[in-house]
Each structure stands twice: as structure tokens, then as C-alpha cells.
Amino acid sequence: MPPTMNRQDSRVRAEEAFRLRAVGRTWAEISQTLGYRSRGAAQLAVRRLMDRTPPETAEQARAQATEGLRITKSVLFATLADAKLRGDSQAVVSAAKAIADMIEKDARLNGLHAPSRTEVDVNVNHDATAIINRMESELLALVATRPPQNAIGGTIIDAEVEEIAR
Known part of the structure; x- marks a missing residue:
């Protein structure tokens, strides 16, 4: 046929x-x-x-979805303005939530919520002996600033005892 x-x-x-x-x-x-x-x-x-028909690329799909979200936001903004003029506060809140949802979807779609890559390079340039020596000198400096103590743990007081005649 x-x-x-x-x-x-x-x-x-x-x-x-x-x-x-x-x-x-x-x-x-x-x-x-x-x-x-x-x-x-x-x-x-x-x-x-x-x-x-070749499948669309991810970038083409993203651009198409972004344009759809832009059009939807435009319509929702007009709805918000109409509700505001009518004094319909419930419709204003509803339209505002829908607009916020569209903005959030657009941000996620275009990667604005993607974590930024941070590279941390940790290099230890000290050996164990150097660390121990540094700690020892810091402890000795700390001990030098404290007042001397006796074996019981109290501070040593240097004094003389004199008897007073009565």
C-alpha cells in the first residue's frame, strides 16, 4: 500500500x-x-x-526546564499581584509559597545548592622528638611562673617564729 x-x-x-x-x-x-x-x-x-530523534542532552533538558520554571514564575507573580489587589490574603500566601517553590526548584536545577569543593592539605613537618622537646620547654616555662609548693601541696611560706614574752 x-x-x-x-x-x-x-x-x-x-x-x-x-x-x-x-x-x-x-x-x-x-x-x-x-x-x-x-x-x-x-x-x-x-x-x-x-x-x-536523538535524545536531548542534559544541558538542553536543563535549559528547557529552566524556561518552564521562568514562565510558571511569571504567571504566579501575576496571580500574586491580582490576589493582593483583591485583598485575598490567603491567595497571596498561596501564590508566594508557590513562587518560593519555583525559585527553589530553579536554584536546585541550575546547581546553586551544590556544595563547593574545598581542598585541605595537611602536612606535618615535625617529628615526635621535636614535639616532645617543645612540650617540655613549654611545661618548664609554665612551672617557672608558678609559686613553689611543698610536698603536701601547699605553698611554701618562709617565716620565723618568735616567742612573745607576757
Whole structure:
């Protein structure tokens, strides 16, 4: 059976079938809406389209999602302004939360929450003997600043005892 339409029209119809499937339409609905002979013919057209169409890169998907978020934020800002003019505080709060959610999604999508890489270089240039010598000198300096103590632990007081005549 010869083709009923040219290649360009066939591709446009397959793209429309793909879009309809993406929004939840059944293959039967798609085949009836777009004039395919059967559900299988609609499925085959979409499968062939997907085989011929290279997948988008991560950067292309990110740009497309970012643009969608930008449009959504724009609509939400208009909704926020309308709610403010009407004095509908509940709608203002709802729109503000939705806007904040869109901003958060956009930030995550574009890597603004990614941790920054920090490189720490730990080099120990001292050997154990040098550390012990330094600690010993610091302890001796500390002991030199303290007042002398007797064996019992009290401070030594230098004094003479004199008897007083009564």
C-alpha cells in the first residue's frame, strides 16, 4: 500500500501522537484523533519517531526546564499581584509559597545548592622528638611562673617564729 502522506506530514502527525501520549491519552484515542489505522500503527509511528530523534542532552533538558520554571514564575507573580489587589490574603500566601517553590526548584536545577569543593592539605613537618622537646620547654616555662609548693601541696611560706614574752 503506498504512503498516504508525505514524509514531513507523517513526522508532524507522529510528533502530535507523541505529545498526546505524553499528556495521558490512550493509543486508541490517539489513533482515532489522528487517523491512524490502529493503535499499533500509532505506536509504531511514535516508536519510529523516537528512533530517528536523538535524545536531548542534559544541558538542553536543563535549559528547557529552566524556561518552564521562568514562565510558571511569571504567571504566579501575576496571580500574586491580582490576589493582593483583591485583598485575598490567603491567595497571596498561596501564590508566594508557590513562587518560593519555583525559585527553589530553579536554584536546585541550575546547581546553586551544590556544595563547593574545598581542598585541605595537611602536612606535618615535625617529628615526635621535636614535639616532645617543645612540650617540655613549654611545661618548664609554665612551672617557672608558678609559686613553689611543698610536698603536701601547699605553698611554701618562709617565716620565723618568735616567742612573745607576757
